[in-house]
Amino acid sequence: MADRSRGGTVAVPERPGAYPVRERPDKGPGVRVRRAVPAAVRAVSGVARKSAAIVLLLAVWEVLPRIGVVDPVFLTPFSEVVVAWGGLVAGGELLDHVQASLLRSLAGFGLAIAGAIPLGLLIGWYRPVADFLGPVLELFRNTAALALLPVFVLILGLGETSKIAIILYACAWPILLNTIAGVRGVDPLLVKSARSMGLTPLRLFQKVILPAAVPTVFTGIRLAGAYSILVLVAAEMVGAKAGLGYLINYAQFNFRIPDMYAGILTISVLGLLFNLLLLRLERHFSTWRTT
Amino acid sequence: MSGQPKIALRGVSKVFDVRGEGEPFTAIHGVDLDVREGEFLTLVGPSGCGKSTLLDLIAGLTTATAGEILLDGAPITGPGLDRGIVFQQYALFPWRTALANIEFGLEAKGVPRRERAEAARRYLDLVGLNGFGGRYPHELSGGMRQRVAIARSLAFDPDVLLMDEPFAALDAQTRESLQEELLRIWEQTNKTIVFITHGIDEAVYLGRRVAVMTSRPGRVKEIVTVDFASREGDLRAGPRFGEYRHHIWTLLRDEVAAAQADERKVVGSHG
Ligand SMILES: Nc1ncnc2c1ncn2[C@@H]1O[C@H](COP(=O)(O)OP(=O)(O)OP(=O)(O)O)[C@@H](O)[C@H]1O
Ligand SMILES: [Mg+2]
Numbered sequence: 245m246a247d248r249s250r251g252g253t254v255a256v257p258e259r260p261g262a263y264p265v266r267e268r269p270d271k272g273p274g275v276r277v278r279r280a281v282p283a284a285v286r287a288v289s290g291v292a293r294k295s296a297a298i299v300l301l302l303a304v305w306e307v308l309p310r311i312g313v314v315d316p317v318f319l320t321p322f323s324e325v326v327v328a329w330g331g332l333v334a335g336g337e338l339l340d341h342v343q344a345s346l347l348r349s350l351a352g353f354g355l356a357i358a359g360a361i362p363l364g365l366l367i368g369w370y371r372p373v374a375d376f377l378g379p380v381l382e383l384f385r386n387t388a389a390l391a392l393l394p395v396f397v398l399i400l401g402l403g404e405t406s407k408i409a410i411i412l413y414a415c416a417w418p419i420l421l422n423t424i425a426g427v428r429g430v431d432p433l434l435v436k437s438a439r440s441m442g443l444t445p446l447r448l449f450q451k452v453i454l455p456a457a458v459p460t461v462f463t464g465i466r467l468a469g470a471y472s473i474l475v476l477v478a479a480e481m482v483g484a485k486a487g488l489g490y491l492i493n494y495a496q497f498n499f500r501i502p503d504m505y506a507g508i509l510t511i512s513v514l515g516l517l518f519n520l521l522l523l524r525l526e527r528h529f530s531t532w533r534t535t
Numbered sequence: 536m537s538g539q540p541k542i543a544l545r546g547v548s549k550v551f552d553v554r555g556e557g558e559p560f561t562a563i564h565g566v567d568l569d570v571r572e573g574e575f576l577t578l579v580g581p582s583g584c585g586k587s588t589l590l591d592l593i594a595g596l597t598t599a600t601a602g603e604i605l606l607d608g609a610p611i612t613g614p615g616l617d618r619g620i621v622f623q624q625y626a627l628f629p630w631r632t633a634l635a636n637i638e639f640g641l642e643a644k645g646v647p648r649r650e651r652a653e654a655a656r657r658y659l660d661l662v663g664l665n666g667f668g669g670r671y672p673h674e675l676s677g678g679m680r681q682r683v684a685i686a687r688s689l690a691f692d693p694d695v696l697l698m699d700e701p702f703a704a705l706d707a708q709t710r711e712s713l714q715e716e717l718l719r720i721w722e723q724t725n726k727t728i729v730f731i732t733h734g735i736d737e738a739v740y741l742g743r744r745v746a747v748m749t750s751r752p753g754r755v756k757e758i759v760t761v762d763f764a765s766r767e768g769d770l771r772a773g774p775r776f777g778e779y780r781h782h783i784w785t786l787l788r789d790e791v792a793a794a795q796a797d798e799r800k801v802v803g804s805h806g
Contacts, residue, residue, distance in 0.1 A: 437626035440594050440614045441640045441691070451642070455630045532630040532671045 320502045325509060328502035337491075338510065344486035345476055345514075348404065352411025353472040357465060360416040364423025364461075369449065374424075385421065389414035389471075390478050402483030407476075414475040415468035422464025426457030459530035466522040473515040488514075539608055540569035541695065541727045542593060547602035548752075549588050562588045564752035566602070570695075575721055575728045577738040579787060580748030581794035586731045589753070590697050593729065594620050606695070616644055619688030623700040625680040627672040633683045634659060634668035640691035658686040661720065678709035685717070689724065698730045702737070714741060735787070736771060739779045747786045750794035757786055 302322050309316035320328070332338040367374045367381075393410055400406035430453055438452045480489025488511045495504035547566040550559045563585035570576050580586050591597045592604055595614040604611045606618070619640070627636050637655040646654070659668050662682035672680055681701055688696060702710040718741065721728055732738050738745045745759045761779055763770065770776055 431626075433622060433624055433626045434628060436596060437620070437622065438639075440596060440618075440620045441643045442613075442615050443643055447643070451639075452628070455628070458630070532673065 317501065320505050324502050325505040328500075329506035329509065332503060332506055338506075341486055341488050341491045341507070342510065342514070344484075344490075345480065345488045345511075348407050348479070348487065349411060349472040349476050349518075351408045352475075353415050353468060355408070355412045356415035356419055356468055356472075359412075360419035360464075361423050361461060364420045365427060365454075365457075367420075368424040368427025368457075369453065381420075385417055389417075389475055393478065393482065397482060407479040407484065410479045411472050411475050414471045418467035418471065419461070419464040422467070423457065423461050426460030426464075427453055429460065430456040459526070459533050462522075462526040462529050466519065466526050469518050469522040470515065473511065473518060477511060539572075540605075541572040541574075541607065542568075542570040542729070543605040543608075544568040544589075544593075545603050545605070547589075547592060547599045547604055549585065549592060549597070550600040561752040563754070565754055568746060568755050568758075570727060570729055573725045573727055575718075575730065575741060575743045576746060577730045577732055577742030577744075578746045578748065579732060579735065579738045579783065580753060581750045581787065581791040582733070583794060583798070584748045584751050584790070585753035586748060587699055590620070590699050590729065590731060593695075594618055594697055616640060616691045617693050618695045618697055619691065619693040621681070621684050621688050621696065621698040621701045623703050625672070625677075625684045627680055627684055627687070629672050632669050632671055633664065633675065633679075636672070636683055637687045637690045639687060644691050654690055655686075658690045659683075661689065661723075662686045663716065676709075678705050678713060681705065681713065682716075685720075689720070689726075694727060696726045696728045698728065700731050700733060703733060710737075717741065735780050735783050738783065739776060740771060745779075745783055747783060748790070750790045750797060756790065759783060759786075 305319070305322040308314045309319045309321045329338070367377060389410060392413065393406075396406040396410050396413075400409055434452055434456065435448065438448050443451065476487070477489035477492065480487040481493045484490040488507050492504050492507040492511070495501070495507060544566050548564045549562045551562060553560045566589065578586055578589070588597070592599055593606075593611065595611045595618070628639065631639065634652070634655045637658050638651045641651040641654060656668065659665060662685055664679060664682050664686070667675065667679060670679075672683070675683065681704075685701070702713055705713065714737065717728075720726075730738075730741055732741075739761055742761055745761060747756045747759065748754065749756045759779065759782060763773075763775055
């Protein structure tokens with residue numbers, strides 16, 4: 245887990261095979277021609293196939309503590325976690341934690357976007373800036389964000405600032421590195437072609453470099469979205485009074501184990517939804533990219 | 536004005552400084568060439584003799600090490616919309632539709648939106664792609680992409696069209712139909728065209744003059760004027776066509792041999 249929060253390691257723009265391509269059984273042009281009933285059956289069986297592993301995992305989670313393979317005190321059966329989760333929702337407690345967490349995540353994530361994209365464009369476009377900042381970037385990108393958490397707390401205190409700052413820091417790396425890669429990776433022939441039409445450097449940047457880099461930048465943004473949730477939990481374990489990380493930590497400390505699992509579950513689902521949203525957005529902005 | 540060439544190259548040389556190599560690398564040396572207003576000139580020469588370099592120089596994308604290049608009698612100082620380039624690899628902007636690609640040069644020229652859209656449609660029609668304007672490059676075939684690229688270069692109405700092996704990546708049928716279309720467009724628009732090719736047939740079929748270059752460092756070895764009494768029927772099958780082809784083939788044969796010997800020497804000195 246600690247390793248995954250390092251920003252620098254995942255900057256390579258992903259190839260199409262890197263994440264599973266999801267089928268859309270009801271939208272393919274060929275499917276519409278066929279009869280509706282088999283299509284519906286296929287859709288259901290498709291969903292079933294894809295969720296089979298999840299269902300299996302939940303079943304194992306339910307059964308293992310019940311038959312005593314694992315101590316049910318430490319691994320609460322899934323059904324009881326759901327009940328605990330319902331309690332947290334009903335009491336309004338969970339909503340408060342989710343709100344606090346989302347606020348921090350989105351603030352760090354948003355600030356990272358606002359800062360890292362312009363900086364990445366600058367570094368990618370101007371050689372001298374890249375040469376100047378290169379070694380520092382190299383050093384910091386190889387320093388795990390969480391390793392710096394104590395430093396952030398020391399300097400910025402235990403309040404919101406240090407939490408948002410560490411999320412910002414973790415999110416900034418994939419965006420920065422992908423933006424640099426995006427600008428550098430623009431096909432030189434396109435630049436040549438635009439230059440032959442007499443474009444000034446500024447217009448060239450605006451009309452060729454920027455649009456060409458957009459898909460790569462979005463890959464960085466999506467990765468940053470994942471980090472914003474991953475780092476959040478760790479940040480909230482230190483000196484927070486609300487938030488999902490706080491809930492998980494606090495519940496464990498007070499031996500409210502079902503609540504702890506409810507918190508973990510919530511954060512997983514939150515991360516999943518956020519990632520799905522960003523994936524949608526990324527696809528929308530890269531429709532022209534064929535490879 | 537009739538006496539003045541559209542493009543004039545006088546003793547043009549281009550020397551590259553290659554990284555890691557001590558001595559500079561001469562791509563072309565002492566090129567003299569006149570391209571007349573409204574003519575279709577094809578340029579052939581062995582691989583690596585500096586054809587693309589020559590085109591870049593005329594386009595203003597690089598500067599000559601020696602000599603001068605005149606456009607309408609004035610030295611070329613940089614790229615401009617008075618010259619359009621068509622590349623072998625199309626170089627279309629993948630995030631723009633066919634129409635938006637054609638509009639690109641017009642945007643650079645500052646043409647208002649309405650006129651731009653109108654002109655783009657007109658040139659899309661001219662290259663026979665009516666109905667494909669909304670497609671992205673990856674949704675078009677190679678031949679269609681090259682048509683879009685040609686339309687893009689024509690749309691901003693340059694006097695000169697510079698084409699670097701534009702049809703080399705296409706299959707034979709597509710190539711022939713595009714050749715015919717290009718001739719039709721040339722006759723309609725009176726552009727001055729400089730067209731690089733590896734195909735002797737293509738050079739003879741398209742060019743009113745064929746400039747043959749020597750092996751590197753490239754010079755213009757000979758200019759062959761191509762003149763058919765009639766272009767009706769299957770031009771390529773006629774005896775005149777065969778004579779031109781044979782003549783250019785003979786000119787090129789020695790140069791290709793020299794180029795290959797030179798390449799072996801370069802490879803040898805590195806190994
Ligand atoms: N930017 C550059 N730096 C160094 N050498 C270059 C550069 N551009 C071209 N050359 C060299 O100059 C020579 C001529 O290149 P050019 O691309 O003009 O050849 P060409 O006639 O177009 O070849 P081909 O028919 O294979 O396209 C080649 O030997 C090439 O290696
Ligand atoms: Mg070339």
